[in-house]
Amino acid sequence: MNLASYRKKSPWILHFNAGGCNGCDIEILACLGPKYDIERFGMINTGNPKQSDILLITGPVTKRTRERLVEIYAQMPEPKVVISCGACASTGGVFRGMYNCEGGVDQFIPVDVYVCGCGTRPEQIIDGVVQALGILEKKTKALEESVKLKKEAWQEDGQLNRRNIADEIKPLLA
């Protein structure tokens, strides 16, 4: 029996707001409601890092949430995937360059799927999760390390650009 095939049948979601405006969070909660009802795919919003498989992050990383984000990521048992929801989480979005803002999530933890949109639509989130499930199935229980640890890709504004790590995600998607 191949246990890995059951991963995509019961993805448990952990939702973390790293400092966004709450717009994306409301869209994530809309996914759980009667209209989109992601529970029919077996997804639960657990709220507990130790029991979840998918980390949904919204909002840019601020100086306050930086350590907590990494801590929460470390508490999730492998295999796990990370989805950054919205423009903020992917690049920093409208908050990029602000004094309290560190930028995108991928500077601190490895991100597998980027979902675009400022205020992502629930359909996009579901699409992103479905894509993440494909990645989750291929993952192993090995530890992963942040991209930032592997290479120091500083841009002129001191922040990592997601194009720099697109090549590393491609083999996983194929």
Next chain:
Amino acid sequence: MNEYLIPVLLIVLAPVIGGLVYGFDRIVKARMQRRIGPPLLQPFYDFLKLADKRQMMVHSTHAFLGIMHFVSLWFALAVLLLGGDLILVIFLHLLSTSLLILAGYSTRSVFSHLGANRMAISVLAYEPVLIIIAVSIFMINGSFDTSVVFASDQPLLYKMPLAFIALLLILPIKLKKSPFDVAEAHQEITGGVEIEYSGLFFEAVYTAKWLDYIFCYTLVFLFAGSNILLGIGLVVFTFFYLAALDNSTARVNYKQMLRFSLGVAFTLAFINLLINSLI
């Protein structure tokens, strides 16, 4: 030989049946909210997925207590189905719950402590009622053995309806259903005692929840005596009652829960005991 066949089958298959009941419960709850809901086998998918996660434990005692919670609950269920002493069953169930409470206290997580506190309070809320119901059954049958209850052709329901109502009132506390789900309170303390469990060890706690369903429905079934049709009717009624209650009520705090269960459910059970001992 034959009279043991069904109980033994039920005991061996209890986690499977419990998982199906839990899956069906989730579907019914979703349909009541006009959602489609997960597939029926969803609990088993969860089970298989959790088996595949990397093993992490807080410390070995914590993991051990979680597994012992499952084992002792299964044992309590076995004693109940094989016609053992009802008081023994209740105390075995209490033992399994207290193992989980101990596990909750053994970690350093605040939520785990809060969950353990609240779980201890809910034990305080439902345990006296259960004991009174057991004593009422003793008053009627002259024995604590559930085998006598299963064999009697006069359903307990007609002799002690108040006790049945009391049982219905405490079942949400026992199964951690809203409005009495303070012990679990997913939006508030994210599961309480089970928060620190992960992977295989969470599985033990998760499956114990399914066993709890079977345990509670067997308690409901007791009220039908040897009348199997009535028993199935009662179980189905209780199932939909619990699902409807879970969907239509909001969580109360632990003080209100304690006041309600000791004020209303305990009083009902006690009046029932008085009536039974007078007749």
